[in-house]
Amino acid sequence: MDVSELDRCFVGELRKHEWTNAMLMELIKWERIFVEPTTENCGFSHCETHLGEHNIHSACSDIISESGPIPASVPCSMSVQRVLNALRKSVMQRSSLHTIFQAVICGRRQEEIAPVAVLFSGGLDSMILAALLNECLDPSYEIDLLNVSFDGQFAPDRISAKAGLKELRGIAPLRRWKLVEIDSDLSNLTSETKHVMSLINPANTYMDLNIGIALWLAAGGDGWVYEGVTSSNDVDQQRVKYISKSRIILVGSGADEQCAGYGRHRTKYKHGSWVGLDEEMKLDMQRIWKRNLGRDDRCCADNGKEARFPFLDEDVIRTLLDIPLWEIANLDQPSGTGDKKILREVAKMLGLYEAATLPKRAIQFGSRIARESNRKNFGSNRAANQASAGSVVIRKQNSS
Numbered sequence: 001m002d003v004s005e006l007d008r009c010f011v012g013e014l015r016k017h018e019w020t021n022a023m024l025m026e027l028i029k030w031e032r033i034f035v036e037p038t039t040e041n042c043g044f045s046h047c048e049t050h051l052g053e054h055n056i057h058s059a060c061s062d063i064i065s066e067s068g069p070i071p072a073s074v075p076c077s078m079s080v081q082r083v084l085n086a087l088r089k090s091v092m093q094r095s096s097l098h099t100i101f102q103a104v105i106c107g108r109r110q111e112e113i114a115p116v117a118v119l120f121s122g123g124l125d126s127m128i129l130a131a132l133l134n135e136c137l138d139p140s141y142e143i144d145l146l147n148v149s150f151d152g153q154f155a156p157d158r159i160s161a162k163a164g165l166k167e168l169r170g171i172a173p174l175r176r177w178k179l180v181e182i183d184s185d186l187s188n189l190t191s192e193t194k195h196v197m198s199l200i201n202p203a204n205t206y207m208d209l210n211i212g213i214a215l216w217l218a219a220g221g222d223g224w225v226y227e228g229v230t231s232s233n234d235v236d237q238q239r240v241k242y243i244s245k246s247r248i249i250l251v252g253s254g255a256d257e258q259c260a261g262y263g264r265h266r267t268k269y270k271h272g273s274w275v276g277l278d279e280e281m282k283l284d285m286q287r288i289w290k291r292n293l294g295r296d297d298r299c300c301a302d303n304g305k306e307a308r309f310p311f312l313d314e315d316v317i318r319t320l321l322d323i324p325l326w327e328i329a330n331l332d333q334p335s336g337t338g339d340k341k342i343l344r345e346v347a348k349m350l351g352l353y354e355a356a357t358l359p360k361r362a363i364q365f366g367s368r369i370a371r372e373s374n375r376k377n378f379g380s381n382r383a384a385n386q387a388s389a390g391s392v393v394i395r396k397q398n399s400s
Helices: 022-029 053-064 076-095 099-105 124-136 156-171 190-200 206-220 255-259 263-301 314-322 341-349 369-378 381-386
Strands: 116-119 143-149 177-183 222-228 237-243 248-250 306-308
Touching: 022 314, 076 124, 076 248, 076 314, 076 341, 116 124, 124 143, 124 156, 124 255, 124 341, 143 156, 143 206, 156 177, 177 206, 177 237, 190 206, 190 263, 206 263, 206 369, 255 263, 255 314, 255 341, 263 306
Parallel strands: 116 143, 116 248, 143 177, 248 306
Antiparallel strands: 177 222, 222 237
16 A cells, blocks of 8 residues: 555554563562551561570571562561562672773772662662662762752751761761762753653653652762761851762662552551552552653753662562561551651661651652642642642643
């Protein structure tokens, strides 16, 4: 048939390719064995146990070395250890130095190189990634902690990032940590905003745009660091311009979805109990590729950086699914305690006791970009809230 007769349309056959990897097929289903606690299976639903210390370590060594569902009668501490082991392995795999770094290393002192960075808010997820990266990366390398703020030193994420840096220095004093303070003003990002809108497409809400801009700026790594005498007091140091050269960025995506970190998880638990919570978490995980990952990956890749997601490692997902849901989270407890309970225990094992108590705070709120976006597009936060700004589709005039 003549192409002109096809009215400028392509004709072809659509073929659907199913997953052939059995493990991936299993993970796609995202099914947990132990969802609801009962009198039979929740005897050890807390991190305390009546087993003797010797028996605990003996049983723990057997369980954490094996894969498969963790029996509901197993003490919580063993589950936490398995999650920690899986996360450590995941970070190690995503921070190994290969030939991509050779060109960077040439001509520079090794101790001045930061090949891997962390998208860093100072919150629970990014603190865990930073601490594990410290364990996995050679001590001669620096680690860049990328922090974005639209309110200077007053944004919540900037405050928690500085507190987090102090805690990281406490557990790893010999590591050269660099908190990269990336300050921005939304009113000065007109052309950049249009560019980011093209990156997040087909996502088209203000929430997606706010997250996309924050990620795009973080991946660019163009900010400031404090140099000089090592001190927890920035007054004793000099703030100098710095651009991160890290080619890899560790991102905490997947932690909230798998460990009940969102407010809607608490709502579902309240109205639908454990089954409702499990269904909501399953929905989050099965749509994360569509709602989050493509958007986030493109915003990082546009800067020549590769986003890597340790919490979405197959073994990490499998390990978390093998653990009873009531050990993952306890939403009867307040925010900062029961949500992502198992990750809070992991943080404690890493010596991050302050980070273990921090409540969930999304990047668009922690960086204050949501507030500035609301003021710019709706006139005020109140007007934006009335319009349910997070789900409002971006107006066409903003993209023209």
